[in-house]
Amino acid sequence: MSNIENRIAIIVSEACGGNRSAFARRLGISAPYAAQLCAGQRLPSDRTISDICREFGVNETWLRSGAGEPFMPPSRSEEMGRLVKSLMADKPESFRSRLITALLRFDADGPEWQLLEDIYNSVAADVEKETDQ
Numbered sequence: 001m002s003n004i005e006n007r008i009a010i011i012v013s014e015a016c017g018g019n020r021s022a023f024a025r026r027l028g029i030s031a032p033y034a035a036q037l038c039a040g041q042r043l044p045s046d047r048t049i050s051d052i053c054r055e056f057g058v059n060e061t062w063l064r065s066g067a068g069e070p071f072m073p074p075s076r077s078e079e080m081g082r083l084v085k086s087l088m089a090d091k092p093e094s095f096r097s098r099l100i101t102a103l104l105r106f107d108a109d110g111p112e113w114q115l116l117e118d119i120y121n122s123v124a125a126d127v128e129k130e131t132d133q
């Protein structure tokens with residue numbers, strides 16, 4: 001796919017389930033303008049391209065030229081944010097929820113963190129031994 005409208009259509013499909021109105025709302029553009037972008041009747045402005053990349057995590061080089069991967073890998077903070085969001089949806093009695101609640105009680109400089117790091121390092125070493133065999 002060499003045309004930008006095809007790449008925009010991919011974003012609409014993957015990020016908005018094919019819903020051009022949802023795509024337009026998230027970008028703060030009109031639905032007719034979004035339809036024109038997808039149909040190749042209008043080229044997106046630099047600002048619209050920037051907004052698409054920011055809002056949907058799109059690789060700008062890919063959007064402009066088709067080179068590279070369509071979506072940028074999520075940053076560590078984005079991954080952590082998604083994890084926290086999923087944990088917040090858990091029932092309070094779930095193990096994950098209880099574990100996070102317990103971790104929140106630890107003093108940031110307390111000895112519990114060193115103990116957890118030691119446990120993690122031990123488990124990681126065991127896993128590495130198993131994969132080497």
